[in-house]
Amino acid sequence: MRQWGCPGPGGGGGGGEATHQVLGRLRFLLQCSECFRRARPLPAALCYVPCEVQYKICKDPAAAASSRSLLSVWDSPGPARGSKRAARATIEVRKGGCLRATGEEYRNSAGLWVKLSKVTAGQRPGLEEGWVLAQRFGDGRDKLVPVDPVERIQQQHQTFGTDYKPVASWEQVVDLMYSMQLGEKPVPVEPDEAVVQKLRYKHSSWSGTVLSFLPLLVVLFQDDFKVSHLTDNQGDTYWESSGSPGQHWVRLHMKKGSIIMKLWLMLNACINSYVPRRVAVYGGPANRLQHLRTVLINENSYQDVCILRDMKTHVPVLEIRILECREQGYNVRLRGIKFKSFWERDLNLNADMFQAAHLVRYPLLEGVDADMLYHRAVVIQRFTQLLDSVLGYLIPISDESDSTFSGMKPFLQLCKLGKTLVTHCLQSSESKPPRMLPKLLINRQLAREHRAHPELDPSGRNTVFTQVYENLKPSKTNNHLLNYRWPQTHSQWWECDFTTEGIIDNGGGFRDCLTDISEELCPSSGDVPVPLPFFVRTSNQGNSSSDTRDMYVPNPSCKDFPKYEWIGQLMGAALRSKEILVLALPSLVWKQLSGEEVIWSKDFAAVDVELVKLLEMLEEVDREAFNFMFGKELTYTTVRSDQRVVELIPKGASTVVRFEDRMEFIRLVQKARLEESKEQVAAIRAGLLCVVPQAVLDLLTWQELERKVCGNPEVTVDELKNYITFEGFDSSRLQQFWDALKNFTSEDLSRFLKFITGRSRLPVQLTVYPDRPPHAPAMCEELLRFAVYNCMSIDTDKNTWDEWQ
Numbered sequence: 001m002r003q004w005g006c007p008g009p010g011g012g013g014g015g016g017e018a019t020h021q022v023l024g025r026l027r028f029l030l031q032c033s034e035c036f037r038r039a040r041p042l043p044a045a046l047c048y049v050p051c052e053v054q055y056k057i058c059k060d061p062a063a064a065a066s067s068r069s070l071l072s073v074w075d076s077p078g079p080a081r082g083s084k085r086a087a088r089a090t091i092e093v094r095k096g097g098c099l100r101a102t103g104e105e106y107r108n109s110a111g112l113w114v115k116l117s118k119v120t121a122g123q124r125p126g127l128e129e130g131w132v133l134a135q136r137f138g139d140g141r142d143k144l145v146p147v148d149p150v151e152r153i154q155q156q157h158q159t160f161g162t163d164y165k166p167v168a169s170w171e172q173v174v175d176l177m178y179s180m181q182l183g184e185k186p187v188p189v190e191p192d193e194a195v196v197q198k199l200r201y202k203h204s205s206w207s208g209t210v211l212s213f214l215p216l217l218v219v220l221f222q223d224d225f226k227v228s229h230l231t232d233n234q235g236d237t238y239w240e241s242s243g244s245p246g247q248h249w250v251r252l253h254m255k256k257g258s259i260i261m262k263l264w265l266m267l268n269a270c271i272n273s274y275v276p277r278r279v280a281v282y283g284g285p286a287n288r289l290q291h292l293r294t295v296l297i298n299e300n301s302y303q304d305v306c307i308l309r310d311m312k313t314h315v316p317v318l319e320i321r322i323l324e325c326r327e328q329g330y331n332v333r334l335r336g337i338k339f340k341s342f343w344e345r346d347l348n349l350n351a352d353m354f355q356a357a358h359l360v361r362y363p364l365l366e367g368v369d370a371d372m373l374y375h376r377a378v379v380i381q382r383f384t385q386l387l388d389s390v391l392g393y394l395i396p397i398s399d400e401s402d403s404t405f406s407g408m409k410p411f412l413q414l415c416k417l418g419k420t421l422v423t424h425c426l427q428s429s430e431s432k433p434p435r436m437l438p439k440l441l442i443n444r445q446l447a448r449e450h451r452a453h454p455e456l457d458p459s460g461r462n463t464v465f466t467q468v469y470e471n472l473k474p475s476k477t478n479n480h481l482l483n484y485r486w487p488q489t490h491s492q493w494w495e496c497d498f499t500t501e502g503i504i505d506n507g508g509g510f511r512d513c514l515t516d517i518s519e520e521l522c523p524s525s526g527d528v529p530v531p532l533p534f535f536v537r538t539s540n541q542g543n544s545s546s547d548t549r550d551m552y553v554p555n556p557s558c559k560d561f562p563k564y565e566w567i568g569q570l571m572g573a574a575l576r577s578k579e580i581l582v583l584a585l586p587s588l589v590w591k592q593l594s595g596e597e598v599i600w601s602k603d604f605a606a607v608d609v610e611l612v613k614l615l616e617m618l619e620e621v622d623r624e625a626f627n628f629m630f631g632k633e634l635t636y637t638t639v640r641s642d643q644r645v646v647e648l649i650p651k652g653a654s655t656v657v658r659f660e661d662r663m664e665f666i667r668l669v670q671k672a673r674l675e676e677s678k679e680q681v682a683a684i685r686a687g688l689l690c691v692v693p694q695a696v697l698d699l700l701t702w703q704e705l706e707r708k709v710c711g712n713p714e715v716t717v718d719e720l721k722n723y724i725t726f727e728g729f730d731s732s733r734l735q736q737f738w739d740a741l742k743n744f745t746s747e748d749l750s751r752f753l754k755f756i757t758g759r760s761r762l763p764v765q766l767t768v769y770p771d772r773p774p775h776a777p778a779m780c781e782e783l784l785r786f787a788v789y790n791c792m793s794i795d796t797d798k799n800t801w802d803e804w805q
Contacts, residue, residue, distance in 0.1 A: 024179030025390045032383055033407035045177050046382055047199035048170040050103035050189040052117055055144040057093050068094045069142045073130035077106040077113040088130055104195045107350040111136040199379050240333045248322040248332050263308040266335040273329030276322045281308050283315035349377055384414040391417050396695040409596050409701050418699050425695045431483055433490040440471040443499040454531045463531050464516040469566055484573035484691045491578055518582040522552045533558045536641050539608040551586045554680030557642045561683040568687025571709045575692055580711035590702035592681045600670050615666050626659045638669045640676045648672055712762040715749040717741050725767045739777035751788040
């Protein structure tokens with residue numbers, strides 16, 4: 001069986017599964033995907049919970065020796081730390097003793113809870129059942145560890161041999177039920193049917209809630225965090241300390257439940273005196289850090305150095321102290337920090353995360369029971385875990401299986417392996433950048449004149465877009481065709497020489513050029529004409545009731561497919577690099593580019609919400625109301641986004657729609673409107689695939705594709721702080737800078753970025769240096785806002801600041 005781009009053992013097959021096991025999991029995932037899409041009950045194997053599990057006390061080695069443990073029993077999973085709610089009873093378990101529980105588990109911020117079986121509960125008079133805390137969150141106290149009863153293991157070894165592993169987990173049940181195996185099959189532990197049905201959820205709300213639920217799960221499941229240049233995985237950036245010897249440190253705040261397996265320092269070897277020689281690692285609560293390890297770094301080492309490994313418990317704060325540098329250096333430079341970690345039995349997912357206070361950003365989940373959301377999250381996490389284990393065998397997707405795979409694409413946002421495969425596919429398909437950048441002569445004054453009156457030249461030959469395209473296309477003087485498959489570090493694709501402007505293009509002019517191209521293709525203002533014929537405004541732009549009023553779709557009338565392909569190539573180049581191409585396209589277009597299923601009621605509503613509502617009303621109307629509203633005026637025609645009327649059937653303009661034929665009319669309208677830009681989208685996708693491998697589009701959801709091409713649509717001060725480095729600022733002046741920006745709206749901040757970087761969206765890399773004596777924050781805010789709205793971006797590299805102030 002073919003496996004795509006799997007870097008090393010277990011890279012995409014989840015750890016070397018047998019072929020029959022992989023095929024079984026693929027069949028199972030397709031079945032689950034159909035259940036999600038059609039709101040059917042999920043397969044019982046995905047929701048499997050054993051009816052009984054035996055637990056053994058695992059004593060805390062750091063605690064005082066004791067021959068017994070006392071466990072509090074609660075009517076329901078107990079409260080988080082700090083609650084005054086009392087337990088119902090107490091059970092004593094002696095050293096080496098076991099207790100029986102059902103397979104049902106529940107996690108909240110206190111830890112992992114298990115439900116006592118009736119056998120164990122019945123041993124204490126008056127206690128029929130109850131919940132006990134099996135493992136505290138990030139705590140080193142006594143724990144309950146699941147074990148297999150000796151008598152059961154002996155019985156199964158006699159039947160299936162000594163290599164037999166008991167079938168008591170949902171993964172084993174999936175493999176057992178969906179994989180073809182010869183010989184006698186083992187029998188799984190009897191399921192807890194009540195809990196299985198609780199997880200299966202035979203509610204039609206599955207389909208709607210899952211899609212609105214996934215953005216929250218993406219936030220909860222991601223375990224990465226940013227420390228400026230320390231964790232950006234870029235070899236050309238570094239973090240540098242400043243101060244006295246022995247006073248440099250890096251503090252990491254770890255996510256709850258994460259346990260470090262390995263922690264590396266990535267050294268910067270450009271200057272030997274900046275390389276650390278001796279470091280110490282401290283860990284614990286922020287106010288009680290304890291020494292964990294001191295490392296003397298080999299003098300010949302210039303790569304990654306492991307400074308901590310094999311932690312047994314969660315440490316909330318890690319502090320790396322640089323005790324000494326080589327050659328008695330003062331400051332230290334690090335290319336980065338990387339680590340490998342795991343979760344304490346997935347305690348990162350707990351029910352308290354789904355309380356109302358945490359759901360304010362997800363209005364579609366308002367009013368949904370928190371326990372229901374928690375149980376659905378558990379099932380989705382299981383589904384994603386299986387998807388991760390076979391993802392390498394699914395990519396790239398063939399045309400025949402595209403429709404079946406599309407139902408799984410939203411879940412790729414939760415897959416850890418997906419991001420690794422995307423990076424691998426992009427890197428393995430890179431080409432060397434050109435030795436010299438193409439130098440393009442651009443006249444932006446002509447482009448501005450065209451923008452003011454585009455009707456004078458519908459071809460748009462004076463736009464920045466066309467000038468760049470004509471300069472780059474093959475000719476007698478230019479036989480070097482750009483392929484845009486360059487490494488991410490190649491951040492400038494051509495060099496701009498702007499006529500009558502004093503720019504020395506070290507990247508800012510090029511980014512300004514990309515911004516001009518974006519603005520010409522899809523103007524950000526709805527009050528200006530569109531300078532180019534490739535995209536047209538959606539009907540929603542004239543509809544004040546729509547919440548998607550800034551979108552564009554490919555022009556169905558434009559047949560200039562080579563230029564559409566070039567647009568796709570630019571999108572692919574943006575995806576590969578740190579640059580952005582801001583195109584305000586609806587999900588209808590992004591989904592077709594990424595290969596996802598388009599849903600009329602949801603995706604076309606972002607194009608023409610009034611038409612969607614009209615067809616919904618037409619479907620439900622009775623004969624009398626139909627005749628009253630339409631009479632003989634409704635014919636087999638529809639108006640496309642380019643405002644052209646097209647016939648849905650031969651002689652459709654003269655054929656009246658009858659009441660009994662209205663469903664066929666609705667189908668024809670939907671088909672015509674969904675496919676009106678089919679050729680143009682296909683050309684864009686063809687250009688995109690010239691730059692980006694098919695496998696990458698298979699692995700990216702439409703939202704991820706949009707973000708990688710266009711950048712983050714919203715800019716906040718908190719996000720901006722992650723991308724700005726300050727040189728020579730004291731703390732008071734730094735605070736004045738942020739005080740000046742705190743009242744900026746997202747649009748203000750976007751214009752601020754455009755003014756200083758030539759880019760209107762994140763991400764950017766920006767270094768700020770002090771120049772003149774600081775203004776008061778209010779005056780600084782006023783001056784900045786005037787500048788970003790009244791000055792022409794990077795108009796010149798000449799010293800115009802003196803003239804402006």
